[in-house]
Amino acid sequence: MSNNGSIAPEWSVDQWLNTQGPYSLASMRGKVVMLHAFQMLCPGCVSHALPQAQRAWDMFSHDDLMVVGLHTVFEHHDAMTPTALKAFIHEYRLSFPIAIDTPGNNDYQPITMRDYTMRGTPSLVLIDRDGIIRRHGFGRIDDLMLGAELATLIATRKSSGESTEDDKQVASGCTDEVCALD
Amino acid sequence: MSNNGSIAPEWSVDQWLNTQGPYSLASMRGKVVMLHAFQMLCPGCVSHALPQAQRAWDMFSHDDLMVVGLHTVFEHHDAMTPTALKAFIHEYRLSFPIAIDTPGNNDYQPITMRDYTMRGTPSLVLIDRDGIIRRHGFGRIDDLMLGAELATLIATRKSSGESTEDDKQVASGCTDEVCALD
Amino acid sequence: MSNNGSIAPEWSVDQWLNTQGPYSLASMRGKVVMLHAFQMLCPGCVSHALPQAQRAWDMFSHDDLMVVGLHTVFEHHDAMTPTALKAFIHEYRLSFPIAIDTPGNNDYQPITMRDYTMRGTPSLVLIDRDGIIRRHGFGRIDDLMLGAELATLIATRKSSGESTEDDKQVASGCTDEVCALD
Amino acid sequence: MSNNGSIAPEWSVDQWLNTQGPYSLASMRGKVVMLHAFQMLCPGCVSHALPQAQRAWDMFSHDDLMVVGLHTVFEHHDAMTPTALKAFIHEYRLSFPIAIDTPGNNDYQPITMRDYTMRGTPSLVLIDRDGIIRRHGFGRIDDLMLGAELATLIATRKSSGESTEDDKQVASGCTDEVCALD
Numbered sequence: 126m127s128n129n130g131s132i133a134p135e136w137s138v139d140q141w142l143n144t145q146g147p148y149s150l151a152s153m154r155g156k157v158v159m160l161h162a163f164q165m166l167c168p169g170c171v172s173h174a175l176p177q178a179q180r181a182w183d184m185f186s187h188d189d190l191m192v193v194g195l196h197t198v199f200e201h202h203d204a205m206t207p208t209a210l211k212a213f214i215h216e217y218r219l220s221f222p223i224a225i226d227t228p229g230n231n232d233y234q235p236i237t238m239r240d241y242t243m244r245g246t247p248s249l250v251l252i253d254r255d256g257i258i259r260r261h262g263f264g265r266i267d268d269l270m271l272g273a274e275l276a277t278l279i280a281t282r283k284s285s286g287e288s289t290e291d292d293k294q295v296a297s298g299c300t301d302e303v304c305a306l307d
Numbered sequence: 308m309s310n311n312g313s314i315a316p317e318w319s320v321d322q323w324l325n326t327q328g329p330y331s332l333a334s335m336r337g338k339v340v341m342l343h344a345f346q347m348l349c350p351g352c353v354s355h356a357l358p359q360a361q362r363a364w365d366m367f368s369h370d371d372l373m374v375v376g377l378h379t380v381f382e383h384h385d386a387m388t389p390t391a392l393k394a395f396i397h398e399y400r401l402s403f404p405i406a407i408d409t410p411g412n413n414d415y416q417p418i419t420m421r422d423y424t425m426r427g428t429p430s431l432v433l434i435d436r437d438g439i440i441r442r443h444g445f446g447r448i449d450d451l452m453l454g455a456e457l458a459t460l461i462a463t464r465k466s467s468g469e470s471t472e473d474d475k476q477v478a479s480g481c482t483d484e485v486c487a488l489d
Numbered sequence: 490m491s492n493n494g495s496i497a498p499e500w501s502v503d504q505w506l507n508t509q510g511p512y513s514l515a516s517m518r519g520k521v522v523m524l525h526a527f528q529m530l531c532p533g534c535v536s537h538a539l540p541q542a543q544r545a546w547d548m549f550s551h552d553d554l555m556v557v558g559l560h561t562v563f564e565h566h567d568a569m570t571p572t573a574l575k576a577f578i579h580e581y582r583l584s585f586p587i588a589i590d591t592p593g594n595n596d597y598q599p600i601t602m603r604d605y606t607m608r609g610t611p612s613l614v615l616i617d618r619d620g621i622i623r624r625h626g627f628g629r630i631d632d633l634m635l636g637a638e639l640a641t642l643i644a645t646r647k648s649s650g651e652s653t654e655d656d657k658q659v660a661s662g663c664t665d666e667v668c669a670l671d
Numbered sequence: 672m673s674n675n676g677s678i679a680p681e682w683s684v685d686q687w688l689n690t691q692g693p694y695s696l697a698s699m700r701g702k703v704v705m706l707h708a709f710q711m712l713c714p715g716c717v718s719h720a721l722p723q724a725q726r727a728w729d730m731f732s733h734d735d736l737m738v739v740g741l742h743t744v745f746e747h748h749d750a751m752t753p754t755a756l757k758a759f760i761h762e763y764r765l766s767f768p769i770a771i772d773t774p775g776n777n778d779y780q781p782i783t784m785r786d787y788t789m790r791g792t793p794s795l796v797l798i799d800r801d802g803i804i805r806r807h808g809f810g811r812i813d814d815l816m817l818g819a820e821l822a823t824l825i826a827t828r829k830s831s832g833e834s835t836e837d838d839k840q841v842a843s844g845c846t847d848e849v850c851a852l853d
Binding site: 348349350353354382383385386387388390391393394395397398399481486 | 576
């Protein structure tokens with residue numbers, strides 16, 4: 126389970142882009158982590174979630190906040206290849222670290238996406254300085270709200286126990302805003 | 308002087324709208340106060356700043372944050388009357404408390420606007436729980452940044468001394484984003 | 490009646506702004522006329538319809554197309570005065586001719602608005618070179634569609650009989666997009 | 672040369688999508704043709720030009736106007752494959768006919784793109800009922816203007832000689848709005 130209040134599982138990553146070396150979640154302990162799961166052909170990711178992640182990366186100190194993109198391909202696997210992703214990152218000028226989620230074995234769903242029980246893309250997971258999940262959401266989130274949540278987590282040195290669950294309810298497939306698992 | 312780090316002066320208000328009784332800044336001590344100065348015929352206020360103030364009012368607990376609109380008419384006085392302002396508030400469905408700044412005597416600039424040395428509209432002043440000015444800005448502010456600043460002030464119990472000055476430099480008159488004093 | 494296909498009634502105007510002398514509909518015979526009815530405190534007029542009218546005014550030759558704003562105040566009469574309108578026009582930098590509709594006698598609805606059986610603001614009436622109403626619509630209209638309709642009317646030298654009615658169905662009062670009569 | 676006023680060259684197409692059979696420009700003679708050249712990883716195409724092409728396809732009669740997308744890959748060839756394009760079309764719900772431009776031999780630029788001397792993506796070519804190029808533009812075009820131009824061409828039975836050239840001047844590479852050839 127990867128709900129609010131639980132320990133964030135380590136990531137399973139095939140390849141890192143926009144960074145010099147591989148990262149682990151463990152290596153970021155002590156910082157707030159904003160994990161943004163996306164697919165390069167998800168319209169809602171392209172129009173809203175990725176620009177928002179880029180703004181957060183540009184705005185906050187990287188000593189306080191790490192923004193990590195996670196490419197969680199669960200459809201059109203032969204279109205959203207690592208090669209295609211690199212071209213996408215180049216054209217959209219994304220500069221924050223991006224991890225390619227490890228494909229599942231007999232499963233269309235990649236490993237980290239499954240371990241976090243994500244429901245589709247875009248998904249946003251906020252992890253506090255202690256490695257505890259503080260938000261686990263699917264779909265669009267307002268900038269004012271996100272800014273407040275990030276600042277609150279940055280200002281907090283010890284974890285607290287509260288929890289909010291705000292996953293959006295949608296049918297499977299893509300809308301303008303999200304792509305959902307079946 | 309009303310710069311960052313200084314004590315926020317008390318407001319001079321002719322009339323309160325959207326509230327049952329008159330407020331004072333002193334009565335809000337202990338809460339964070341977001342003072343949003345605007346004119347009803349300022350295009351940048353209508354398109355960006357007022358919707359942002361409404362979102363902040365809707366999003367945060369009023370025990371933590373008071374949002375106050377301040378109608379600081381420094382031009383077109385005979386157009387932006389209290390009667391016109393009431394119609395404007397009704398049509399734009401603004402629900403946070405709004406104060407009408409007291410007109411100046413021999414001056415086209417109203418009293419509170421002058422006491423806070425505001426440069427035009429929209430202006431945003433963030434006042435911490437101790438009554439100290441923590442942001443004093445003119446022009447547009449990003450939602451992600453504002454959310455972070457509000458949450459930081461809300462999370463802070465005692466004032467600190469830091470200061471940032473981010474007033475936008477513009478010529479007098481109105482642009483799409485701001486109306487500036489001469 | 491002022492439906493599509495009928496002769497456009499002459500306007501009843503108290504005052505003209507943004508022009509040197511008074512206009513009449515009759516004096517524009519031979520040109521296409523885009524009559525845009527609005528109220529200065531109607532949110533949908535401010536955010537969409539007035540910028541669209543300004544773009545049309547800027548884009549087309551005034552020998553082919555006359556854009557005329559019609560201030561049809563049917564609510565908040567003491568707020569949307571001629572003085573207030575002049576300030577509004579100044580701040581929003583509107584440059585096309587604007588007519589103030591003549592107030593009704595025992596009626597809250599102004600004369601031209603009533604003669605055209607408009608349902609609220611924004612309303613858009615397109616009148617062809619022969620003085621025949623070719624569109625009579627209430628609410629938002631897409632730019633691509635409007636561009637096509639204007640060009641079609643401009644390209645047409647003689648009237649044809651077709652007619653389309655696209656009035657939006659709404660309850661009375663203001664929404665983000667329109668203000669409707671009771 | 673493929674300037675305004677010249678005959679539109681026939682297209683060189685490897686594969687057609689969103690249609691049952693192959694098209695040719697010759698087969699569309701008698702209709703207005705809106706040829707929209709794009710790349711699936713071009714940000715300006717995704718945010719503005721493709722939604723505009725879809726709106727035009729939805730709005731006008733296909734007896735009068737054919738909208739054709741042309742996938743002119745001149746960079747990241749291994750990312751923007753036919754397989755990737757099909758996934759892209761599916762996720763973005765594009766329904767107008769789309770042609771894949773034939774790759775050049777010793778050249779990174781595809782054949783039709785070269786024959787039309789396009790400068791990058793998005794490019795928009797409007798071809799009249801006689802097969803004559805009436806607009807040849809690079810970059811963003813306003814909806815109101817495009818609607819007017821389409822309606823004017825639709826209303827015109829014989830070609831006229833006028834010509835406008837509105838190519839945008841940009842450096843090579845991608846901006847938010849365009850991707851340009853070196």
